[in-house]
Amino acid sequence: MIPIMNSVLELLLSGERLDSAQMSKILGLTEAEVESELSHLKETRTLLGWRAILNPDKVQDEFVRAVIEVRLSPERDGGFDRIAERISRFDGVESCYLMSGSYDLLLFAKGNDLRSVASFVTERLASVEGVLSTATHFRLRTYKEQGHLLGDPELNGDKPAISP
Amino acid sequence: MAISLLSVLNMKNYGQQFVADHVVGLPRSGIRDFFAIVAAMPQAISLGIGEPDFVTPWHIREAAIFALEKGKTSYTDNLGLIRLRREISTYVERYFDLSYHPEKEILVTVGVSEALDIALRAVLNPGDKVLYHEPCYVSYSPSILLAHAKPIAVKTEAKDAFGIDPDRVAEAWEPGCKVLLLNFPTNPTGGVTERKKLEQLARFAVEKDLLVISDEIYSELTFEGEHTSIATLPGMKERTLFLHGFSKGFAMTGFRIGYACGPESLIEAMMKIHQYSMLCAPILSQEAAIEALKNGMSSVLKMKEAYGKRRDLIVRRFNEMGLTCHLPKGSFYAFPSIEETGQDSLSFCKGLLEAEEVAVVPGTAFGPSGAGFVRASFSTSYDRIFEATNRIERYLEQKPQA
Numbered sequence: 001m002i003p004i005m006n007s008v009l010e011l012l013l014s015g016e017r018l019d020s021a022q023m024s025k026i027l028g029l030t031e032a033e034v035e036s037e038l039s040h041l042k043e044t045r046t047l048l049g050w051r052a053i054l055n056p057d058k059v060q061d062e063f064v065r066a067v068i069e070v071r072l073s074p075e076r077d078g079g080f081d082r083i084a085e086r087i088s089r090f091d092g093v094e095s096c097y098l099m100s101g102s103y104d105l106l107l108f109a110k111g112n113d114l115r116s117v118a119s120f121v122t123e124r125l126a127s128v129e130g131v132l133s134t135a136t137h138f139r140l141r142t143y144k145e146q147g148h149l150l151g152d153p154e155l156n157g158d159k160p161a162i163s164p
Numbered sequence: 165m166a167i168s169l170l171s172v173l174n175m176k177n178y179g180q181q182f183v184a185d186h187v188v189g190l191p192r193s194g195i196r197d198f199f200a201i202v203a204a205m206p207q208a209i210s211l212g213i214g215e216p217d218f219v220t221p222w223h224i225r226e227a228a229i230f231a232l233e234k235g236k237t238s239y240t241d242n243l244g245l246i247r248l249r250r251e252i253s254t255y256v257e258r259y260f261d262l263s264y265h266p267e268k269e270i271l272v273t274v275g276v277s278e279a280l281d282i283a284l285r286a287v288l289n290p291g292d293k294v295l296y297h298e299p300c301y302v303s304y305s306p307s308i309l310l311a312h313a314k315p316i317a318v319k320t321e322a323k324d325a326f327g328i329d330p331d332r333v334a335e336a337w338e339p340g341c342k343v344l345l346l347n348f349p350t351n352p353t354g355g356v357t358e359r360k361k362l363e364q365l366a367r368f369a370v371e372k373d374l375l376v377i378s379d380e381i382y383s384e385l386t387f388e389g390e391h392t393s394i395a396t397l398p399g400m401k402e403r404t405l406f407l408h409g410f411s412k413g414f415a416m417t418g419f420r421i422g423y424a425c426g427p428e429s430l431i432e433a434m435m436k437i438h439q440y441s442m443l444c445a446p447i448l449s450q451e452a453a454i455e456a457l458k459n460g461m462s463s464v465l466k467m468k469e470a471y472g473k474r475r476d477l478i479v480r481r482f483n484e485m486g487l488t489c490h491l492p493k494g495s496f497y498a499f500p501s502i503e504e505t506g507q508d509s510l511s512f513c514k515g516l517l518e519a520e521e522v523a524v525v526p527g528t529a530f531g532p533s534g535a536g537f538v539r540a541s542f543s544t545s546y547d548r549i550f551e552a553t554n555r556i557e558r559y560l561e562q563k564p565q566a
Contacts, residue, residue: 011473016546026477026546156219161523162199162212164302164351 008037012047015147055150056142063110065139066117069103070125071132080104083130092120103135114138186309193302195529198513208521209552211540214351216415216496218543220452221463224414227455228448236447242439243431244272244423245450251457252423260383260393262406264425271431271438272445272453276381276409276422278438280345281307283377283405283424286433287343288313295336296345297328299353299499299530299537301379304345316341319533322501325490326355330364337372344374346394349382352530352539353499354475354492359392366397375430376404381422384413384464386494387472402427405434412495413464414456419449471496474542474549481553482540485560496543499527503536505560513538519562520555 007027011018018026020034027034041047054061070087072080080098084105088096095108107125111117121136142150195212202208219225243249249266257263264270273279280303288294290312296304298317308315318336320326333344344365348356357365369376376394383391395404409422424434438444475492482489482500489500502512509526516522527534542549 014470014546018546022546022550025480025550026473028476028480159213159215160199161202161206161208161210162195162525163214164193164195164529 006037006041008034009041009046053146053148055145055148057150063112064114064117066107066109066111067137067139068107068109068121068125069135069137070105070107071134072104072130073132075130083128087125087128087131090120090124092117186312190306190309193306193529195302195525198510198523198526198529201514201517202523205517205521205523208517208523209548209555210523211542211544211549211552212523212525213541213543214497215417216412216467216543217545218415218467220414220416220419221456221460223459223463224416224452224456228419228452231448231451236451238447240272240444240447240450242435242444243270244445245447245454248272248450248454248457249423251454252425255457256406256408256425260380260391260406261396262393262401262425264406265428268428269425269431271424271435272450273409273422273424273438274442274445275411275420276379276407277303278442279407279409279422279424279434280304280377280379281310282434282437282441283407283430284308284311284313284343285437286430287375291340292343293338293341294343294345295333295341295374297333297347297350298532299326299350299527299534301347301351302529304347305531308345313342314340317531317533320350320353320355322488322490322499322537324355325493326350326353326499327357327361328355328365330361330368333365334368337368341372342375343377344369345377345379347379347381349386349391349492349494351382351495352497352525352527352534354495354497356386356391356493362392362394363397366394366400369403370399374403376400377407378404379407381407381409381412382495383408385468385471385496387468387475388493391494405430410453410456413467414460415463415467416449416452416456419446419452421445421449421453471543474544474546477546478540478542478549478553481549481557485553485557487556487560496541498540498542499537500540501537509535509538516556516559520559522552522555522559524556 008023011023011026020031024031024034072083074080075082084096084098087093092109092111093107094110097106098104099106109117111120121134125131125134246266249270252270253264253266284307288311292313293316294308294313295316295318297320305315316336318332320328378394380393393406395401395406405424405426407424410416410419478498479489479491482498486504487500487502489498492498505512509528513524513526525539527537527539
């Protein structure tokens with residue numbers, strides 16, 4: 001496991017879009033060193049990908065998003081892993097977590113419309129061997145997205161531009 | 165006609181004859197004058213802000229809202245809420261290794277500014293002298309003057325990373341010196357003073373029987389090593405007023421809340437002035453401060469970490485473009501030299517603002533020894549630091565060297 005102390009990784013997680021040249025300036029490394037660290041992070045599959053964080057209110061996004069609770073019957077060898085990995089492979093499943101509590105898997109799923117999510121749940125998911133039951137909750141509105149508030153930004157126009 | 169002209173003239177200066185002599189002579193803060201120019205350019209990138217870029221952490225704001233909902237709108241004890249003083253006592257003990265009694269040795273004030281003002285007024289007789297290091301926070305010299313005392317500046321220099329040189333303090337000393345005023349890490353230089361030199365200063369303070377007033381508002385933002393308060397050194401606690409507040413570390417500038425810790429007789433003397441002028445610090449700010457001390461340390465550490473990397477970046481960029489800049493050991497200010505350009509601080513800042521729309525503060529706003537420097541706050545996003553420093557670099561390239 002790569003420690004989170006890794007300085008390049010920390011910068012990536014800071015949330016600002018920085019290129020290698022900028023990261024090298026912040027960290028006091030050469031650009032080549034930053035590039036090699038980035039490749040290392042990718043090769044070790046520490047860094048899985050890049051994705052912008054969008055405000056769902058601002059984009060013409062017709063997708064329907066749902067959270068699905070899944071109860072499973074564990075297998076003798078491997079517990080929930082085999083089924084969980086199998087379910088994770090569906091395109092519509094964006095994230096999949098094993099949970100403690102009254103259900104086992106929590107899926108974040110996406111579909112073109114209500115019907116496609118419904119058919120995914122009933123035809124694909126429910127029919128996977130080992131799935132005992134599912135509960136689907138459709139997402140209605142977003143208030144905070146990955147650390148970003150969607151309401152009016154906290155801009156303080158009264159803050160003086162120069163202060164002691 | 166003549167009469168009306170006379171009355172217009174009189175109108176213009178109406179009231180002037182009532183202003184006290186020592187206030188007439190008081191200089192306006194250099195920052196305020198420059199502010200007027202910057203205020204007319206809202207599109208400029210400002211590195212001139214002397215406060216955190218962060219909004220007060222939500223849990224602290226929420227505590228203030230909750231207190232308001234509960235109807236906490238009254239005065240408090242003159243010294244401040246006892247619950248807050250107990251939290252301050254615990255906090256100062258834990259992080260500064262200093263133990264003060266919450267009942268008698270702690271006074272809650274309206275920011276460190278008030279604490280400094282009433283500390284000076286409580287101890288200075290007209291004509292007493294106060295040693296302080298410069299460049300420094302804009303209000304030190306005026307606050308001393310307003311207490312009818314004489315400020316004696318001790319210059320700190322870039323070659324010492326703006327730490328104080330105790331020998332210079334000894335040289336500057338003259339009969340009548342009563343107070344030594346310190347501020348480490350320093351606004352605007354980010355200077356700190358290493359323990360050995362603090363020890364030398366402490367011995368000097370004992371030798372000359374000086375009261376030390378130590379403004380430690382930036383202490384949480386010390387990047388390398390441990391912050392040492394001079395009050396912890398042998399023989400110092402009984403002759404030190406330890407001033408601190410919530411503005412910088414906890415990003416609570418607008419709450420206007422700070423405190424003073426020190427010997428009972430001094431706190432009692434300050435409390436007298438405080439009770440007759442301010443009465444007490446606002447109760448909502450006191451409630452927010454309690455929450456800050458109880459649960460705010462993780463937010464402070466997060467902010468400090470963010471500042472550390474930004475500091476490295478801005479210092480590197482200044483040095484790259486030929487503006488020599490020492491590494492500030494604390495605070496969120498870089499204080500590069502602009503001597504290379506041949507311009508004075510104010511012309512440099514005005515020129516930069518006009519040509520590239522970047523605001524930095526002329527070093528002279530922090531006393532004459534700030535000449536040849538500018539203060540740039542790095543309490544902002546990487547993006548803005550990159551953009552601002554790129555523009556400063558372009559300004560240097562276009563400006564023919566004098």
